Amino acid sequence: WAINRRCLEAGIGWINGGTNEWHGEVARYDATGGACYECTMTDQMFARMHGRFSCGFRIAGATDVPMASTSSLSSVIAGIQVSEALQVVMGTGAGASPGFDPHLRPGQRLTVQLRPYRMHVDDLPWSDTCLAHPGGPPEAPVRVDRPWEVTTAVDVLEAARAIDPGVDCLAIGFELVTEIACHACGTHKDVLLRRTHTTLQAMTCPGCDAPFSFATNWFIHAGTPLALRPLREIGLPRHEWVRAYRSTSPDAPGILMELGGSDPLTN
Numbered sequence: 475w476a477i478n479r480r481c482l483e484a485g486i487g488w489i490n491g492g493t494n495e496w497h498g499e500v501a502r503y504d505a506t507g508g509a510c511y512e513c514t515m516t517d518q519m520f521a522r523m524h525g526r527f528s529c530g531f532r533i534a535g536a537t538d539v540p541m542a543s544t545s546s547l548s549s550v551i552a553g554i555q556v557s558e559a560l561q562v563v564m565g566t567g568a569g570a571s572p573g574f575d576p577h578l579r580p581g582q583r584l585t586v587q588l589r590p591y592r593m594h595v596d597d598l599p600w601s602d603t604c605l606a607h608p609g610g611p612p613e614a615p616v617r618v619d620r621p622w623e624v625t626t627a628v629d630v631l632e633a634a635r636a637i638d639p640g641v642d643c644l645a646i647g648f649e650l651v652t653e654i655a656c657h658a659c660g661t662h663k664d665v666l667l668r669r670t671h672t673t674l675q676a677m678t679c680p681g682c683d684a685p686f687s688f689a690t691n692w693f694i695h696a697g698t699p700l701a702l703r704p705l706r707e708i709g710l711p712r713h714e715w716v717r718a719y720r721s722t723s724p725d726a727p728g729i730l731m732e733l734g735g736s737d738p739l740t741n
């Protein structure tokens with residue numbers, strides 16, 4: 475889901491692949507046309523995506539049946555994905571090499587079945603209610619002209635103020651745990667952990683075996699100590715996109731910013 479959104483925003487194509495016991499599929503998605511991945515998502519898939527669970531609990535109840543198809547089918551699907559990606563890279567756009575044409579058009583899917591053996595291609599349905607492509611040109615992020623290693627929220631906000639002088643907070647795109655505390659023994663720690671990446675063990679006081687209470691943030695506000703820490707310390711990778719907002723109007727679209735945009739090695 476996230477890859478699809480990012481690729482649409484950036485205007486680049488991608489090749490999805492997936493398998494289950496006896497069938498696999500490869501689909502090509504491209505901002506230039508055809509259905510996108512999110513167009514094909516069912517209510518069930520959205521429910522699964524938004525489900526929250528503790529480590530280990532999700533697999534309870536799932537039976538572990540050995541399947542002779544896993545490695546062979548994955549290899550076939552991965553091989554077709556690579557082949558299709560090469561065809562797209564070599565065979566489309568300026569300077570396309572003759573002999574390289576993607577076999578799948580944007581929005582098409584190849585299904586491979588092992589029982590019985592069968593391969594077929596279909597056009598995925600475009601959805602009018604899909605929220606991934608509400609229209610308009612893709613938004614280009616504003617690059618923060620500073621090495622990623624040392625870029626802080628303050629730096630990003632400063633760059634964003636060239637466009638909107640009123641921005642004062644940064645949406646990091648995930649919930650960050652910044653403090654944990656145990657009321658039983660008085661333990662208190664400053665931490666920087668993604669909420670979704672915390673384990674039950676990390677969130678339990680080792681002395682008292684009681685759950686820590688904790689504070690979290692979705693935003694980093696200018697003027698807070700967190701705004702002065704390099705963003706890589708909270709796990710934001712090089713070239714990550716974040717949004718700068720006015721804290722008084724969090725529903726406004728904000729300004730899309732890219733970290734470490736001046737890095738000569740990766741541009």
Ligand SMILES: [Zn+2]
Pocket residue numbers: 509510511512513514601604605606607
């Ligand atoms: Zn869509």
Ligand SMILES: [Zn+2]
Pocket residue numbers: 656657658659660661679680681682683684
């Ligand atoms: Zn304790």
